[in-house]
Amino acid sequence: xxxxxxxxxxxxxxxxxxxxxxxxxxxxxxxxxxxxxxxxxxxxxxxxxxxxxxxxxxxxxxxxxxxxxxxxxxxxxxxxxxxxxxxxxxxxxxxxxxxxxxxxxxxxxxxxxxxxxxxxxxxxxxxxxxxxxxxxxxxxxxxxxxxxxxxxxxxxxxxxxxxxxxxxxxxxxxxxxxxxxxxxxxxxxxx
Amino acid sequence: xxxxxxxxxxxxxxxxxxxxxxxxxxxxxxxxxxxxxxxxxxxxxxxxxxxxxxxxxxxxxxxxxxxxxxxxxxxxxxxxxxxxxxxxxxxxxxxxxxxxxxxxxxxxxxxxxxxxxxxxxxxxxxxxxxxxxxxxxxxxxxxxxxxxxxxxxxxxxxxxxxxxxxxxx
Numbered sequence: 001x002x003x004x005x006x007x008x009x010x011x012x013x014x015x016x017x018x019x020x021x022x023x024x025x026x027x028x029x030x031x032x033x034x035x036x037x038x039x040x041x042x043x044x045x046x047x048x049x050x051x052x053x054x055x056x057x058x059x060x061x062x063x064x065x066x067x068x069x070x071x072x073x074x075x076x077x078x079x080x081x082x083x084x085x086x087x088x089x090x091x092x093x094x095x096x097x098x099x100x101x102x103x104x105x106x107x108x109x110x111x112x113x114x115x116x117x118x119x120x121x122x123x124x125x126x127x128x129x130x131x132x133x134x135x136x137x138x139x140x141x142x143x144x145x146x147x148x149x150x151x152x153x154x155x156x157x158x159x160x161x162x163x164x165x166x167x168x169x170x171x172x173x174x175x176x177x178x179x180x181x182x183x184x185x186x187x188x189x190x191x
Numbered sequence: 192x193x194x195x196x197x198x199x200x201x202x203x204x205x206x207x208x209x210x211x212x213x214x215x216x217x218x219x220x221x222x223x224x225x226x227x228x229x230x231x232x233x234x235x236x237x238x239x240x241x242x243x244x245x246x247x248x249x250x251x252x253x254x255x256x257x258x259x260x261x262x263x264x265x266x267x268x269x270x271x272x273x274x275x276x277x278x279x280x281x282x283x284x285x286x287x288x289x290x291x292x293x294x295x296x297x298x299x300x301x302x303x304x305x306x307x308x309x310x311x312x313x314x315x316x317x318x319x320x321x322x323x324x325x326x327x328x329x330x331x332x333x334x335x336x337x338x339x340x341x342x343x344x345x346x347x348x349x350x351x352x353x354x355x356x357x358x359x360x
Contacts, residue, residue, distance in 0.1 A: 059250045082237055
């Protein structure tokens, strides 16, 4: 499964639901394939994608999708414990797992050497955890995740392919646009 | 309950801050237990300070004002969350930081980051204010939060042993 194709597939099932995307190619590809005001793109904050998505999920009743990565999540496994503790019914975490840090030279990540992220999530009290390796499997579980209470945790095994070009995102503008999609335009200074 | 803690929590409410994330600290506990007892707030216990920042940043991004509580040692855990998430996106979060390493400190391991927190905030260009007296809590916290949103910047509000009595060995 290629992340670009899988991202297109997820977007085809999403309306206005917010997405938080992991830094690097995940953010770049989401921008190229479906830029929208409901995308919160991270450009740094490595490891925090699903933590940010948890904060969004605790602040809205809409389904919230986190597009995380194996290397990033390994930096902040504690957030799975926090998701398991908070039990946000509206959170869907998808981890693009290419079993490597592709941006830094394709070094094998811990998921290439035995770490089972689905197992970690299950042991953190996220029973709706699964691993998929084809677009068909991803489609089936993602449809179910959008239609039923979570939290959901989906490890999607992907190939290592050349990513799309870096996207021209201004983080400050992105935050402003994303936030206003929830609040509407500000009515007073500093809002 | 100490007046300083009640005033901080009341000021959070008056500032429409309803999501509070934290990593526990014995002195900050006096404020966070008030937050926890009040249904106006959602208090999220994080496993690490940078995670607390990520959750609070997500809350703000979705239109909910948020604050973070941590100890100065934990401030050392979260510098990249500040430098590569909060500052580039200009996410205004008040950070309540309990400064260890001051008068009455018994633990040498708490001294370097207790003393280093404010210089690090300075290097990053983040305004900060230090509370040593109960009488100044309301005006300083209210003013710091106003500055936080007006400038869309993190603001550090440092709590000290002079304010709350510190931790005993």
